[in-house]
Amino acid sequence: MNILSKLLIGFVALEHIYILWLEMFAWETAGRKAFKGSMPDSMFTPTKTLAANQGLYNGFLAAGLIWTFFINDANWQGHIALFFLGCVAVAGIYGAVTASRKIFFIQALPALIAIGVLMLNRFL
Numbered sequence: 109m110n111i112l113s114k115l116l117i118g119f120v121a122l123e124h125i126y127i128l129w130l131e132m133f134a135w136e137t138a139g140r141k142a143f144k145g146s147m148p149d150s151m152f153t154p155t156k157t158l159a160a161n162q163g164l165y166n167g168f169l170a171a172g173l174i175w176t177f178f179i180n181d182a183n184w185q186g187h188i189a190l191f192f193l194g195c196v197a198v199a200g201i202y203g204a205v206t207a208s209r210k211i212f213f214i215q216a217l218p219a220l221i222a223i224g225v226l227m228l229n230r231f232l
Contacts, residue, residue: 109176109185110229116222117173117189120196123218124170131163146208169196190226193219 109117130139136152139159147155172192179185200216 109182109189109226113189113222113226113229114177116218116225117176117193120193120218120222121170121173123215124166124173124196127215128163128167128170131159131166133163135159135163169199186226186230190223193223193226197223 130142135156140149140152152159169192172195173189176185176189176192179188196219197216200211200214200219204210204212204216
């Protein structure tokens with residue numbers, strides 16, 4: 109992978125580490141600010157466990173993306189990166205359709221850009 113691909117993958121991974129923190133550990137504080145207007149303030153405490161579960165899944169996505177930096181075989185590295193970026197993109201698109209359109213721009217678009225750069229590098 110070239111440096112741009114690695115930077116984009118790193119960005120998406122860091123973004124999902126932030127989402128993990130937000131949903132697992134700061135749902136009732138920073139989460140309330142981040143999702144202001146998405147749901148009533150009274151819903152943050154009752155949904156804390158659900159948010160933590162979502163945060164854990166975001167952590168798995170970040171772990172998979174970080175794993176790609178430790179794979180020595182370039183072919184496998186690209187395949188694993190594409191798999192986890194694809195998971196992020198699908199989750200972001202689903203979130204945009206079912207919850208908020210801004211999820212597309214925050215989650216799906218960075219993953220789709222990284223996928224595009226990876227694919228360009230594979231075929232050029």
